[in-house]
Amino acid sequence: MKVKYSLLHQEEKTNARYGIIETNYGTYETPMFMPVGTRATVKGLTPEQVKETKAGICLANTYHLWLRPGENIIDHAGGLHRFMNYDGPILTDSGGFQVFSLAKNKKKDITEEGVQFKSHIDGQKLLLTPEKSIEIQNKLDSDIAMSFDECPPASATHEYLKNSIERTLRWARRGKQVHKNPNQSLFGIVQGGPYKDLRKYSAIETVKMDFDGYSIGGVANDGESKEDMYKAIDYSIPYLPKDKIRYLMGVGDPLDIIEGVIRGVDIFDCVLPTRIARHGQAFTRRGKINLHNAKFIKDLTPVDLECDCYTCRNYTKSYIRHLITTEEMLGGTLLSIHNIRFLIKLTEELRESIKNNNILEYRQKFIEQYNKQDA
């Protein structure tokens, strides 16, 4: 079946909303945060550990799995869920973002047909088209597939973006035409940078195609300001249907998640919690901390006193600092568990604040505490 979103409560003073999303692998409350498992694994975590963070949907990536091991191998295994032993819902990104992120310093050729660029693995020339992306995602058998879009850099001009979103709309149409998997939903992506007219146009035209859900893309890219990100959301949301899920792509800074929820976003994904974990950093109620710091060497308290995750229930900063400085694998795992749980717990609390119609007060309290740092 396709995913189904039900709006259960609209917060009184903001656009924030509480709802549920029904999937082939269970029903989950929104707003929610989705951990990223690009190469069919949330780096460093077993599926059981992912589940224990109370994560619902988990991401995987079309581009990466296309190159290795190849969609046919995953098809042969019976689809992504069986392949990676994850029995929760899976969303696959289309590869559109990789065209942007992997080709930063390399040649890429964006044409009407698709994008031609070189493999980051062996340099061979590759052509990814909207049809190809959807076909791969069909075979991966994820629960939600994403349209193949162009994700332009933050520095893109209004003129460039205008042409880019026109092409992305044509790509979306082409992808939708070849999408055949009845058990898989397909989401459209709104682009347009921080520009009101472009976001409006992109949103209206994308919605006309009647996707199963809508995402706001092209945010949080290389040095984009927070103001521009919030504009991108504010200018897109009014044109998205209330009965469909809204997905803000690539956002995972705690403060940005709060701002996104207040503006009407339902789901988020981000590599931040797992990436910073591997580099020794952790989100806490008192701001982000770096476990490399010498001040933690004898600290026998948990990473975050107010956290209920496996890591915080069982380990001290002193021990995790030791694991991080000695580059032991377990360090990255324990911090990833914590950071993912931190964001998921944040969304749990946001859901409560929506139901209580006091999300603005919640935001104020959170920010006050988050900015205290050190304590």
Add this chain to the structure above:
RNA sequence: GCGUCAUUGGUGAAGUGGUUAACACGCUAGUUUGUGGCACUAGUAUGCAAGAGUUCGAUUCUCUUAUGGCGCC
């Protein structure tokens, strides 16, 4: 006891009679937003064993002392 070679930061070390003593590791701090996992950025010896001398100027030359390696009695 005699001879000989050494002694540079937390570590391994490069180097020169003349502005800021290379590099690496470590350490310290920071960055990371639809992941090219284990990366990147910045800082980190007011001093070259100690003392004296030569010199306009010495970590670099000379002497003494200390410590260590090797060889000989």
